[in-house]
Amino acid sequence: MWQLIRANKRNSIFLMVLMAVVLLVLGYIIGAIFDPASGISVLHFVTGQKPRAIVTTNYAGLWGIAFAAAIWLVLTLISFSSGDQIFLAASKAKPVTHDVHPQLFNIVEEMKIAAGLPMPKVYIINDPAPNAFATGRKPETASVAVTAGLLGRLNRDELQGVIAHEMSHILHRDILFVTLAGIMLGSIVLLSQVFLRGMFYSSMGSSRRYSSGGKGGGQAQLVMLIIAIIVAILAPIMAYLLYYALSRKREYLADAGAARLTRYPEGLAGALEKIANDKSPQLATVNKVTAPMYIANPFKKKGQRKLSDLTSTHPPISERIRILRNMTHGASFKDYSDSYSNITKAKTVIPLTALTKEDIALRQASAEAKKKVRLEKQMHQVGDIMRRVNQFVFLTCLCGLKLKVPPNYKADKVTCPRCKRKLDIRKK
Amino acid sequence: MVALIIVAVVLVLLIVSLIGFYNALIRLRNQVDNAWSQIDVQLKRRHDLIPNLIETAKGYMKHERETFETITKARSQAMGAKTVSEASKAEGVLGEALSKFMLVVENYPDLKANQNFLSLQEELTSTENKIAFSRQSYNDQVLFFNNKTQVFPSNIVANMFNFSKRDFFEIEAPAEREVPKVSF
Numbered sequence: 001m002w003q004l005i006r007a008n009k010r011n012s013i014f015l016m017v018l019m020a021v022v023l024l025v026l027g028y029i030i031g032a033i034f035d036p037a038s039g040i041s042v043l044h045f046v047t048g049q050k051p052r053a054i055v056t057t058n059y060a061g062l063w064g065i066a067f068a069a070a071i072w073l074v075l076t077l078i079s080f081s082s083g084d085q086i087f088l089a090a091s092k093a094k095p096v097t098h099d100v101h102p103q104l105f106n107i108v109e110e111m112k113i114a115a116g117l118p119m120p121k122v123y124i125i126n127d128p129a130p131n132a133f134a135t136g137r138k139p140e141t142a143s144v145a146v147t148a149g150l151l152g153r154l155n156r157d158e159l160q161g162v163i164a165h166e167m168s169h170i171l172h173r174d175i176l177f178v179t180l181a182g183i184m185l186g187s188i189v190l191l192s193q194v195f196l197r198g199m200f201y202s203s204m205g206s207s208r209r210y211s212s213g214g215k216g217g218g219q220a221q222l223v224m225l226i227i228a229i230i231v232a233i234l235a236p237i238m239a240y241l242l243y244y245a246l247s248r249k250r251e252y253l254a255d256a257g258a259a260r261l262t263r264y265p266e267g268l269a270g271a272l273e274k275i276a277n278d279k280s281p282q283l284a285t286v287n288k289v290t291a292p293m294y295i296a297n298p299f300k301k302k303g304q305r306k307l308s309d310l311t312s313t314h315p316p317i318s319e320r321i322r323i324l325r326n327m328t329h330g331a332s333f334k335d336y337s338d339s340y341s342n343i344t345k346a347k348t349v350i351p352l353t354a355l356t357k358e359d360i361a362l363r364q365a366s367a368e369a370k371k372k373v374r375l376e377k378q379m380h381q382v383g384d385i386m387r388r389v390n391q392f393v394f395l396t397c398l399c400g401l402k403l404k405v406p407p408n409y410k411a412d413k414v415t416c417p418r419c420k421r422k423l424d425i426r427k428k
Numbered sequence: 429m430v431a432l433i434i435v436a437v438v439l440v441l442l443i444v445s446l447i448g449f450y451n452a453l454i455r456l457r458n459q460v461d462n463a464w465s466q467i468d469v470q471l472k473r474r475h476d477l478i479p480n481l482i483e484t485a486k487g488y489m490k491h492e493r494e495t496f497e498t499i500t501k502a503r504s505q506a507m508g509a510k511t512v513s514e515a516s517k518a519e520g521v522l523g524e525a526l527s528k529f530m531l532v533v534e535n536y537p538d539l540k541a542n543q544n545f546l547s548l549q550e551e552l553t554s555t556e557n558k559i560a561f562s563r564q565s566y567n568d569q570v571l572f573f574n575n576k577t578q579v580f581p582s583n584i585v586a587n588m589f590n591f592s593k594r595d596f597f598e599i600e601a602p603a604e605r606e607v608p609k610v611s612f
Contacts, residue, residue, distance in 0.1 A: 102547060106554030113466065114561040156553070 004253070004333070005172060007351030012177045015246060019184040019239060023068050026188060026235050029228045030195045031064015072187040079183055084135045084143065091133075093123035093145045094389045100124075101385055104151065107160050108144055111167040114261040120144045120170065124151070126386045128280040133294045134166040137176040144170075147283070152382040153274050157365055161258055161268030165295050168257025174250045181243050188239045192232040199229065247313045252349040255320055256336035263331040263363045269324035272296065276317045319343060331360040395423050449585040456573040460594055463566040464512070467597060470558045471506070471519060477555065478503050478526075481548050485529075488539035495532055499525045512595040520598075523556070563597050570594045 079086075098105040105122055112119050120136065123145035130150040136142030144166045146159075154162065169175060259265040275296045283298040297314040326339040337348040384404075388394070391407040399419040413422045482496050489495075502522040509515035530549075539545055574593050577586040585591075 103550050103554075106550065106557075110554060110557045110561055113558050114564070116565060 004257075004351060008172050008174070008177070008250075008253070011246070011351075012173070012180070015177075015242065016180055016184065018242070019181065019188065022235050022239060023072060023184060023188050023191070024065050026191055026195075026231060027064040027066075027068025028061035029064065029224070029231055030191065031061045031067065033195075033225055033228050068187065068191055071190055072183065075183045075186050075190075079179055080137075084137075084141065087135055088123060088143060088145065091125050091145065092127075093125045093143075096122050096124050096389060100389060101151065103156065104146065104159065104163075107156070107163050108167075110160065111163045111261060114164070115167045115171045117142070117167065117171060120167075124148060124386070124389060126390070127283055128152075129283045129298070130154070130275045130278050130280075131283055131294050131296060131298055132162050132166055134169045135175055136170065137173075137179055139170050142170045142175070148382050148386050149278070149280060150271075150275075151385070152379040153278070154271050157262075157264060157267035158271035158274065160262050161264070161266075162271045162295055164258035164261040165254045165268055167261060168254040169250070171257060172250065172253060174254065177250070178247070181246070185236075185239050185243050189236045192236050195228070195232045244313055248315045249349060251314050251320070252323075252340065255324060256333050256340075256350060259324060259327060259331045259336055260333060260360060263360055264365070265324040265327045265331060265336075265362070266365065269321045272317055272321050272324070276321070327362075331362055335360075393425050395425065397421060397423060446585060449582045450589065453573075453576060453582065453586060453589075453591050456569070456576055457591065460566070460569045460573050463562070463569045464597075466562040467559060467566050470555055470562060471515070474519075474522070474552070474555045474559065475503055475507055477548060477552050481545075481552060484542065484545045484548060485533070485536075485539060488536050488542070489532070492532060495525075495529055499529060512597055516595070516597045519559075523559075526552070526556075567596050567598075570596055 096105070101124065104124075108122050109119065117139045120134070120139075120142040121144070123143055125145055125147045127147040128149040130147060130153050132144070132146040132150055134142060134144050144163065146162065150162065151159070255268060258268045262268070272295075283294075294314075296317055297312060323336070323339050323343045326343055327335050329335050329338075333350050337350045340349050341347065384394075387404050393405040393407075395403040395405065395414070397403060397416040397419065398421060399416060401416055401418045403414060403416065403423065405414055405425055409425070412425060414425055415422055478499060482499065485492075486496070499522070502518065502525045506515065506518035506522045509518045533539060533549075576582050577591050577593060
């Protein structure tokens with residue numbers, strides 16, 4: 001297990017360095033174009049002033065680098081000071097305890113023991129779309145959140161599979177990676193946007209400026225400018241593709257980790273199948289950068305197949321299911337890797353150093369999971385749980401009718417719609 | 429003079445490596461103890477749940493006295509276990525008795541509809557899972573520790589300070605080992 005964590009850390013650092021180089025090169029080139037020594041800077045584009053001349057000095061690129069680093073620093077500070085809390089608040093996640101949903105809480109505890117991690121905080125999101133995510137850059141401050149739609153549809157084994165997948169993300173330090181890579185990606189996109197927009201507006205203002213350069217330097221300036229524009233257009237695209245590719249790889253790894261922790265790949269496979277076949281509308285609170293944190297891509301399919309595979313944060317769900325179902329010999333990383341090669345005809349997805357020989361036998365389905373529970377009944381129970389979490393008041397009238405009073409109902413009494421009795425609402 | 433220095437250096441190196449091996453062994457032994465306490469918590473929880481479970485089920489299952497007696501007996505044996513190997517034997521028997529009980533429950537739809545029983549059942553299922561998962565990590569730690577006490581050169585230090593091998597926590601349920609017999 002530690003080999004995998006170490007390999008993940010190494011890959012993360014490699015990616016960060018690569019993205020940092022792209023960011024700095026971008027900064028340098030942009031700086032070289034907007035030379036502050038000659039009085040042209042990004043500020044001039046914002047204020048719309050006309051530049052006097054373009055003379056590239058050695059300091060110019062350094063200013064660009066400083067500007068790029070400043071953007072990166074600000075974004076880092078913001079997301080490190082309150083990233084998790086912003087994310088949880090934005091998804092309207094409610095913290096829950098053992099009393100609210102004992103099964104969910106128990107399963108998180110089981111997986112925490114299996115993974116040898118501290119207990120994360122548990123959240124439920126009131127959303128019918130089945131999905132789940134984990135946050136927290138350190139295992140000590142991690143949280144796991146699931147939607148009500150997920151709780152309503154999955155049986156115990158499947159829920160365990162999903163939680164194990166999220167626990168694997170925490171264990172593999174994927175959240176730190178997603179955060180850092182997200183910041184870097186954001187900086188690159190922001191910087192190139194500032195540059196391209198700056199170019200666009202300034203060239204509308206003065207067509208004169210490119211010809212007013214030094215006599216010999218004009219040609220070089222133009223070449224430099226074209227290079228800068230190409231880099232500014234390509235850098236964010238490359239950064240996005242790199243980010244997505246690594247995000248997809250981490251999903252496979254988390255699936256492998258989930259199979260290993262639960263020793264029951266069918267649990268996660270069944271859960272993914274239910275998520276894939278779900279017809280409810282897509283998750284209300286999600287955006288493109290936070291998407292890798294979810295167990296399944298929160299965006300419903302659109303666009304062309306090949307292109308969307310390349311720009312997707314998650315591997316195709318059907319492929320993930322087939323890999324998990326193909327693991328018939330055991331639940332170790334080696335077994336997942338073999339199954340992966342078998343299905344995708346590609347080399348392994350797991351870092352070679354983590355592919356040690358392990359003998360982890362598969363377990364049987366739990367007795368509870370075999371039981372047939374009516375979907376409506378399970379959804380109904382989850383609905384009640386959500387109402388409890390949201391401070392609804394539950395009343396039972398003498399005629400047997402059950403009333404659920406929303407918290408924004410202000411009156412002290414409510415009339416039973418069947419027998420017309422007046423009922424007191426006891427507010428806690 | 430030179431010989432004296434060499435002897436002194438060798439002596440210092442010996443003592444330093446002795447301390448190193450000793451500390452490593454202590455650390456591993458503490459990890460084993462910690463892993464065991466994780467299992468112990470779950471086993472205690474299992475023992476605590478059983479009386480409640482039986483109390484709730486008794487009202488519905490009039491004709492299953494034998495099942496209840498088996499569980500109660502296995503429980504008191506498990507609670508009286510002193511060593512790890514004793515405990516693993518007794519807990520194995522108890523686990524088997526409980527899973528038999530859970531199969532019998534399927535014949536009592538009224539009991540399965542009881543809210544109190546359902547929540548106890550969930551707690552028991554979860555506790556069984558936790559025992560299984562913490563057993564895995566305990567056995568890993570024991571393997572690590574036992575290897576350290578047996579391989580050269582740390583076995584010398586282990587023998588010197590009486591670091592004895594630890595027992596694995598194996599579930600010794602006879603039914604789990606046997607190949608199921610099929611009769612036509």
